[in-house]
Each structure stands twice: as structure tokens, then as C-alpha cells.
Amino acid sequence: MDTSLNNDLITRPDSMLGRVISSAKLRDAVKGIKRIKRSHRQIRTENVFKKTLVIVALSTIVLVLGIMVTLAWQSTLSIKASGLGYLWGKVWDPVQDIFGAYPFILGTLLTSFLALIISIPFSFAVGIFLGEYFPNGLASNFLKNTVELIAAVPSVIYGFWGLAVLVPIVRSFETAIGVTPVGLGIFTSSLILAIMIIPYAASLARSMIQMVPSNLKEAAYSLGATRWEVIRSVILPYTKSGLFAGILLSLGRALGETMAVTMVIGNTSLIPKNIFSPGNTMASIIANEFTEADHPVYLSALIELGLVLFLVTVVINMLGRRIIKQFTQD
Amino acid sequence: MEGTIVKSVDYNAYFGDNHVVKNVNIDIPRNNVIAVMGPSGCGKTTFLRGINRMHELIPGATSKGKILLNNEDVFDMHPIFVRLKIGMVFQRPNPFPNLSIYDNVIAGYKLNGIKLPKAEKDKIVEHSLTRVALWNEVKDSLTKKGSFLSGGQQQRLCIARAVAMEPEVLLFDEPTSALDPISTSTVEELFHELKKNYTLIIVTHNMQQAARVSDKTAFFYMGELVEYDETKQMFTNPTDIRTQNYITGRFS
Amino acid sequence: MDVHIKYRIGKSGVFQVVVAVLAFACVVPLMFILFYILKAGITKINWNFLTNLPKPVGETGGGIANALIGTIMLVLTASAFAIPVGILCGIYLSENRKSKLAYWSRLCIDILQGVPSIVIGIVAYFWLVKPLGAFSALSGSAALAIMMLPTIVSSTEETLKLLPDTLREAAFALGMPFHRVILKVIIPCGFSGILSGVMLAVARVSGETAPLLFTAFGNPYLSTNILKPMQSLPLLIFNYATSPYNDWHDLAWGASCILLIWVLLLNIFTKLVTRKWKVQL
Numbered sequence: 001m002d003t004s005l006n007n008d009l010i011t012r013p014d015s016m017l018g019r020v021i022s023s024a025k026l027r028d029a030v031k032g033i034k035r036i037k038r039s040h041r042q043i044r045t046e047n048v049f050k051k052t053l054v055i056v057a058l059s060t061i062v063l064v065l066g067i068m069v070t071l072a073w074q075s076t077l078s079i080k081a082s083g084l085g086y087l088w089g090k091v092w093d094p095v096q097d098i099f100g101a102y103p104f105i106l107g108t109l110l111t112s113f114l115a116l117i118i119s120i121p122f123s124f125a126v127g128i129f130l131g132e133y134f135p136n137g138l139a140s141n142f143l144k145n146t147v148e149l150i151a152a153v154p155s156v157i158y159g160f161w162g163l164a165v166l167v168p169i170v171r172s173f174e175t176a177i178g179v180t181p182v183g184l185g186i187f188t189s190s191l192i193l194a195i196m197i198i199p200y201a202a203s204l205a206r207s208m209i210q211m212v213p214s215n216l217k218e219a220a221y222s223l224g225a226t227r228w229e230v231i232r233s234v235i236l237p238y239t240k241s242g243l244f245a246g247i248l249l250s251l252g253r254a255l256g257e258t259m260a261v262t263m264v265i266g267n268t269s270l271i272p273k274n275i276f277s278p279g280n281t282m283a284s285i286i287a288n289e290f291t292e293a294d295h296p297v298y299l300s301a302l303i304e305l306g307l308v309l310f311l312v313t314v315v316i317n318m319l320g321r322r323i324i325k326q327f328t329q330d
Numbered sequence: 331m332e333g334t335i336v337k338s339v340d341y342n343a344y345f346g347d348n349h350v351v352k353n354v355n356i357d358i359p360r361n362n363v364i365a366v367m368g369p370s371g372c373g374k375t376t377f378l379r380g381i382n383r384m385h386e387l388i389p390g391a392t393s394k395g396k397i398l399l400n401n402e403d404v405f406d407m408h409p410i411f412v413r414l415k416i417g418m419v420f421q422r423p424n425p426f427p428n429l430s431i432y433d434n435v436i437a438g439y440k441l442n443g444i445k446l447p448k449a450e451k452d453k454i455v456e457h458s459l460t461r462v463a464l465w466n467e468v469k470d471s472l473t474k475k476g477s478f479l480s481g482g483q484q485q486r487l488c489i490a491r492a493v494a495m496e497p498e499v500l501l502f503d504e505p506t507s508a509l510d511p512i513s514t515s516t517v518e519e520l521f522h523e524l525k526k527n528y529t530l531i532i533v534t535h536n537m538q539q540a541a542r543v544s545d546k547t548a549f550f551y552m553g554e555l556v557e558y559d560e561t562k563q564m565f566t567n568p569t570d571i572r573t574q575n576y577i578t579g580r581f582s
Numbered sequence: 583m584d585v586h587i588k589y590r591i592g593k594s595g596v597f598q599v600v601v602a603v604l605a606f607a608c609v610v611p612l613m614f615i616l617f618y619i620l621k622a623g624i625t626k627i628n629w630n631f632l633t634n635l636p637k638p639v640g641e642t643g644g645g646i647a648n649a650l651i652g653t654i655m656l657v658l659t660a661s662a663f664a665i666p667v668g669i670l671c672g673i674y675l676s677e678n679r680k681s682k683l684a685y686w687s688r689l690c691i692d693i694l695q696g697v698p699s700i701v702i703g704i705v706a707y708f709w710l711v712k713p714l715g716a717f718s719a720l721s722g723s724a725a726l727a728i729m730m731l732p733t734i735v736s737s738t739e740e741t742l743k744l745l746p747d748t749l750r751e752a753a754f755a756l757g758m759p760f761h762r763v764i765l766k767v768i769i770p771c772g773f774s775g776i777l778s779g780v781m782l783a784v785a786r787v788s789g790e791t792a793p794l795l796f797t798a799f800g801n802p803y804l805s806t807n808i809l810k811p812m813q814s815l816p817l818l819i820f821n822y823a824t825s826p827y828n829d830w831h832d833l834a835w836g837a838s839c840i841l842l843i844w845v846l847l848l849n850i851f852t853k854l855v856t857r858k859w860k861v862q863l
Contacts, residue, residue: 233441
């Protein structure tokens with residue numbers, strides 16, 4: 001009875017109380033509409049945001065596909081002209097329109113593998129030192145940060161330093177051992193590359209070695225193994241795939257490195273006779289001749305080199321990453 | 331063969347400033363099973379790892395005092411020598427994952443760079459695996475990786491690996507805490523067999539296990555050796571109130 | 583037996599010494615390079631060096647103002663492309679870990695990480711230089727932006743992945759829409775990781791030369807038009823270092839010194855940021 005009276009009072013528009021309440025109701029309604037509008041706007045923004053994310057993610061795929069297609073498309077002229085023989089053609093003579101990539105492929109492989117051979121003992125030593133012997137401490141922190149800085153120095157600075165300091169040293173070394181003293185060449189490039197790629201294998205080796213379960217190491221110690229025996233028989237076998245991945249990443253870096261090599265390799269399109277000869281790598285010939293390439297086949301031949309370089313480095317890097325992923329998931 | 335084999339004199343162990351084992355004096359008789367029990371964090375594992383100098387492998391870990399093995403201080407010997415005489419089995423089974431069962435058993439010889447003729451290696455493998463009652467289960471799959479075995483089998487493989495070195499003392503750091511009940515009882519049965527040839531020191535936080543397998547029991551609390559006696563005596567009539575509290579479950 | 587053990591202990595000791603020596607040998611060339619560049623470069627740097635343009639061969643007192651301004655413009659423009667795209671892509675990858683698109687996108691980022699910088703230069707040449715008919719700062723920036731992407735994306739993804747799911751859930755439970763959860767909660771929490779990724783990317787492209795060779799090309803004069811060729815520090819170092827003139831070598835040493843200090847400062851700063859913020863989290 002009471003409630004119906006109340007209801008009547010509120011809903012009757014002419015009653016004083018009803019009038020007050022209905023205006024409050026109105027306010028509420030307006031507020032409600034505003035809130036709904038706002039949440040509608042929120043939902044719309046949310047959808048736009050989600051779509052943007054998808055588009056951005058898609059665009060990375062488009063970007064990489066675009067790079068591949070561009071390289072392949074621009075290389076077709078050269079591929080048509082020289083065919084597969086391009087890869088082992090021994091002469092590179094733009095004037096005669098003869099394009100053989102062999103001298104540069106050889107130059108790239110020589111510099112990269114030589115650099116790898118020089119740098120591996122050092123980078124693994126860093127990895128073992130930081131991963132096993134002294135994971136913490138002042139000296140270790142210093143070493144770790146310094147090795148990381150090696151990767152930070154721009155390659156053009158390595159090249160300049162190489163020109164000014166390393167080339168004269170190598171030249172006197174060549175005089176001493178009786179080779180034509182040029183200073184510039186494959187060997188000098190390899191030395192610089194060796195320094196530059198240390199951090200890649202080193203930091204990976206360090207993190208892999210730190211992941212070796214301590215109970216395995218303890219098992220070996222409890223059987224009377226020395227530290228070296230633990231490293232050789234437990235740590236190295238356990239981490240070998242990871243260490244291999246480190247070598248691959250270093251190699252990938254060495255293959256694609258351009259500036260430092262371009263500045264000290266001596267730039268000749270002849271096949272290097274020995275490791276002290278001047279030469280060219282795939283990257284350095286592109287850097288040197290791209291803006292000089294005055295006719296389409298020449299340019300296309302250079303781009304084909306870029307395509308080969310791209311494919312090789314991508315395969316090596318992907319392989320390395322795959323191995324690391326497998327290792328860290330185990 | 332009777333007499334004391336391991337004896338600790340005022341042994342103290344530290345992690346940095348943390349004093350985890352305090353003035354432990356203990357005599358361990360030959361061919362006995364000694365259980366070391368106590369609540370977690372009481373220093374029992376640290377003490378055990380001190381005996382074969384595994385404690386010092388942890389960065390910042392130091393120790394003081396003497397541990398005598400056959401009346402010779404282990405700290406005067408090279409750790410390698412100590413560890414060859416005192417084998418160890420860990421809490422979690424840790425066979426080398428890259429080695430076969432066969433190679434796991436003789437891993438100690440490989441690690442120590444000892445070259446043996448094939449026939450002798452075969453003998454050691456068979457002998458060691460037989461001792462841990464694993465031979466019949468794995469004799470047809472010796473070339474398989476050790477990590478394919480079940481947890482209990484892996485732990486017995488690790489015991490075989492330690493036994494293969496023919497040590498005098500075997501240390502067990504909670505050897506069954508990662509195993510199921512059936513595997514646990516298999517390992518416990520092994521202890522009775524093994525004590526014929528070795529002295530076993532077993533760290534356990536399982537009182538029933540200590541009562542079941544050991545001849546003598548040591549009770550550690552807050553880094554101190556509170557009581558050390560015949561197991562029967564210890565569980566029926568402990569002298570220290572702390573021991574009594576522990577075995578009646580008044581603290582854990 | 584005893585002799586054998588002594589031999590093994592000795593071998594272990596020798597190995598440890600060899601490892602330590604080899605490890606610390608890595609420090610030597612870097613120290614040598616840093617010291618040499620600083621020594622050769624620091625004396626060349628003065629107010630004129632920073633504000634003047636390079637003079638023709640034979641005249642002294644040239645500066646590298648064009649390269650400084652050029653580098654700043656190139657890197658800023660590249661960052662304007664790469665930072666938003668990189669962060670958004672990182673967000674997508676961390677929010678949709680299992681989706682097919684994420685798999686392919688991650689794969690492409692991995693590929694991009696390994697592409698030699700000279701190849702990026704070639705591609706930028708065909709995308710922007712040839713269609714526009716001229717070498718331009720814009721094409722250089724685009725190449726640098728592509729080089730920055732992988733670092734920013736992966737550092738963003740890695741940082742956001744580490745944030746606990748409860749954080750996300752707590753924000754969603756308050757009825758916050760997705761974009762606000764990301765922008766107001768997730769990004770601020772992972773800020774230091776993202777920032778360090780961005781700074782590393784900037785440091786990396788500040789010294790990049792190869793992709794600029796056939797894009798920004800270099801310019802002996804001061805230019806701020808992004809559709810025209812533009813000078814940059816690494817390009818200037820490359821061109822002057824390989825020239826036969828001593829005056830130009832001096833400019834290159836000074837420029838190397840400035841570039842090196844800038845890159846090292848960025849790296850050290852990144853370290854400080856990650857360390858300081860890690861403690862707070």
C-alpha cells in the first residue's frame with residue numbers, strides 16, 4: 001500500500017517531489033548515454049588499435065618479401081645474361097661485360113673463415129672465463145663490458161684504424177716474410193674482422209656455458225675430475241650445439257661486413273693468389289662499384305651478388321637461431 | 331677393517347658471513363650406514379659436502395677445522411684425491427645426458443684420463459651395475475643414453491658410477507627425495523648391500539628412512555651436531571631435548 | 583697414480599691461465615683502437631671544427647658541421663619511422679605469441695636482423711632513389727629505419743614477455759580497454775627494456791655507412807632538405823679516410839672521435855638505464 005503511494009508520488013509529473021526526481025533521472029539518463037558513447041568510442045579505438053598492430057606485423061612480412069623480390073627482380077638481367085656460370089666465372093670485367101663472381105665469393109670465404117679461425121680461440125676463452133671460471137667480480141664485469149663494446153664500435157672506424165695502424169704493421173710483416181709488401185689485402189681484412197666478430201660467439205658461449213646444470217658439473221667433480229676435465233668432458237659436450245650456433249652467428253656477421261673490409265682489402269677483381277693478396281669480397285665490390293655501374297647488366301650483376309650474399313647470410317643466421325632456440329628450450 | 335674411517339675435528343663451514351656448520355666433531359666407523367638428519371637449513375648437506383670438499387666449489391664458501399680420512403686431513407690432500415676416495419650421490423639423479431649407460435658407469439675413469447682395456451671396462455661396468463641391482467634391467471641396452479631410464483634407475487646408475495671408482499666412503503645427499511616410493515625402497519635395500527664394502531653417509535630429512543637404514547644417526551640442528559648415537563638408542567631414548575622434539579615431530 | 587694426478591692438476595692450471603690470457607687479450611685491440619682514435623681525434627676538435635663546413639684540399643680550418651647535422655637528421659628521421667613501428671610490432675608479437683601471423687612476422691624480423699647492411703642499401707636505392715630520381719636523405723633514413731627495426735622489435739617483445747600475466751589481468755579486470763591496458767600499464771612497466779632497445783638501435787645506425795653509400799650519398803655542403811643528398815659522419819669518415827690528403831685525414835680523425843664518443847655514450851647510458859630500472863622493478 002505504502003509503496004504504491006510512493007510510486008504514485010514519484011511518477012506524477014505535477015507533484016513537487018516527482019519533478020525533482022524526474023530531473024535527476026534525466027541527468028542520470030544523459031550520464032548513461034555519455035558513458036555508453038564513451039565505451040563505444042573506447043571499443044572503436046580498441047579495434048583500431050588491434051587492427052594497427054596486425055597491419056604493422058603484416059608490414060614486417062611485406063618488407064622482407066619486398067627485399068627478396070626486389071633483389072631477385074633486379075638480378076634477372078644478370079641471371080639471364082650469365083646463368084649459373086656466374087657463380088664460378090673467374091673473370092670480372094665490366095668493360096667487356098663479362099661477369100664472374102668467383103673472385104669475390106672466394107675473397108668472402110677466405111676473409112670470413114680466416115677471421116673465424118683467428119677469433120674462435122679468443123671468443124671461446126671469453127665465454128669459458130665468464131661462464132665458468134669467474135661469472136662475477138670486477139675483472140669479469142670489466143671483461144664482459146669491454147667485449148660488448150667491441151660490437152658497438154662502428155665498422156667504418158675499424159676500417160680507418162686498420163688503414164692507419166694495421167696496414168703498416170702487416171706491410172712490415174710481409175716484408176719480413178718475403179711477400180710483396182702491400183699491407184692491404186685478405187689477411188689484413190681477416191684480422192680486423194676477427195676482432196669485430198669476437199663478441200658474437202663470446203656472449204653466446206658465455207650464456208650457454210652458464211646454462212650447464214650445476215648438478216652435472218658436481219657429478220664430475222665428485223668423481224675426482226679436475227676443472228679442465230669438467231670443462232672438456234661435461235661443459236663443452238653439453239654446450240656444443242650452442243657453441244656451434246655462436247660460430248654461425250659470427251660467420252654471418254663476417255660474411256656481410258662491408259665497410260671495414262672495403263677499406264683495407266685492396267679492391268681488385270683478380271682472384272687472390274694467397275692470403276696476403278689484395279682482393280674483394282661480395283660486400284666490398286658492391287660498395288665500391290655500385291654507383292659506378294653505368295649500364296644495366298653491370299648493375300644487375302652487382303645486385304645478383306647482393307642476392308647471393310642475402311641468401312647465404314639468411315640461411316646461416318636462421319640456422320644459428322634455430323639451434324639456439326632448440327638449446328634454450330631443452 | 332674395524333675402526334674409524336672418517337673423523338671431523340672442530341669442523342666449521344661458512345657461506346660468506348653465514349656460519350652454517352658449527353664445530354662439528356664426529357667419528358664415523360667403517361662399514362656402517364650413518365644417517366644425518368635434521369630440519370631443512372640445519373647444515374647437514376653442507377657438512378656432507380664438506381667431507382669430500384665439494385662445499386668449496388660454491389663461490390664464497392669457506393671452511394675451518396679438520397676432516398680426517400684414515401687419519402689424514404682431507405684439507406692436506408688435493409680435492410681430486412679426496413673425491414676419488416669419497417664418492418658422492420646427489421639429491422637429483424644426474425647421469426651425464428650425452429653419455430650412454432655404459433659410459434656413465436665408467437665416466438669417472440674417463441674423466442680422470444685413465445685408459446683401461448675393453449675387457450676390464452666391461453668387468454667394471456658389470457660389477458658396478460650388479461652391485462646396484464641394475465645389471466639385469468639394463469644389460470641389453472648399455473649403449474642407450476642414461477637419460478632414458480626411470481628416475482629410480484637413473485639414481486642407481488649414479489650410485490653405480492660412484493661405486494665404479496671403488497671409493498672407501500659413499501656420501502648420499504638426500505638420495506631418494508626425488509624418487510617415488512617403490513624406487514625409494516629399492517635404493518634403501520641397496521644400502522644394506524653396499525655397506526659390506528663401503529661406509530655410507532646418508533643425509534636425509536626423512537626420519538623413517540634414517541631409522542630404517544642406518545646403524546648410527548647424527549642429528550643436526552641450527553648448524554650444530556646435537557646428538558650422535560646408535561640409531562636404536564637415538565629413536566628410543568634420545569638424550570637431548572631438541573632431538574626428542576624433532577623425532578616426536580614438535581618442529582620440522 | 584700420484585704423478586698422474588699431479589700432471590692432471592698441472593694441466594688444469596695451465597688451461598685456466600691460457601683461457602684467462604686469451605680472454606683478456608680481446609681487450610687489447612679495443613683499448614688500442616679507443617686510445618688511438620681519441621688521441622688522433624681529440625686535438626682536432628674545436629669550435630670551428632664543429633661549426634664550419636669542410637674546406638677544399640689545401641685550406642686549413644675546415645669542419646664537419648654538415649656531417650653532424652646530417653647524421654642527426656638522418657637518425658631522427660629513421661627513428662621517426664622505426665620506433666613506432668618497432669614498438670607496435672613488438673607489442674603484437676608479445677600479445678599474440680602463438681598466432682600464425684606472429685610466427686611469420688617473428689621469422690621475418692629474425693631474417694632482417696641478419697641481412698647485411700649493404701643489401702639494405704641496395705633495396706633502399708631501388709625503392710626510393712630510383713623512383714625519385716635522386717640520392718636523398720629520405721632514402722638513407724629509410725635504409726637506417728629498416729636496420730633499426732629488428733633491435734627495437736625484439737627488445738620490446740622480450741621485455742613485454744617478461745612482465746607477469748597478472749599485471750595484464752589486473753588491468754583487464756578493471757574494465758580497461760585493450761589499448762589502454764597496453765599504453766597505460768604494459769608499456770610503462772616495460773619502459774626501460776624498450777628504451778634500451780631503442781638506444782641500442784640508434785647507436786647501431788649512427789655508425790652505419792654501407793646502407794648510406796647509395797642512398798644519402800654524402801654532400802660536401804650543408805643540406806637540410808631530406809629530398810637531397812646529405813652528408814653523415816660515417817660517410818665523411820669513409821670518404822676522407824680513403825682520400826690521399828692529410829687535411830682530410832685530420833677531419834676524419836676528428837669525426838671518428840666524435841662518432842666513437844657518441845656511440846660509446848649511448849651504449850654506456852643503455853647499460854645504466856637497464857641496471858637502474860631493474861632494481862626498481
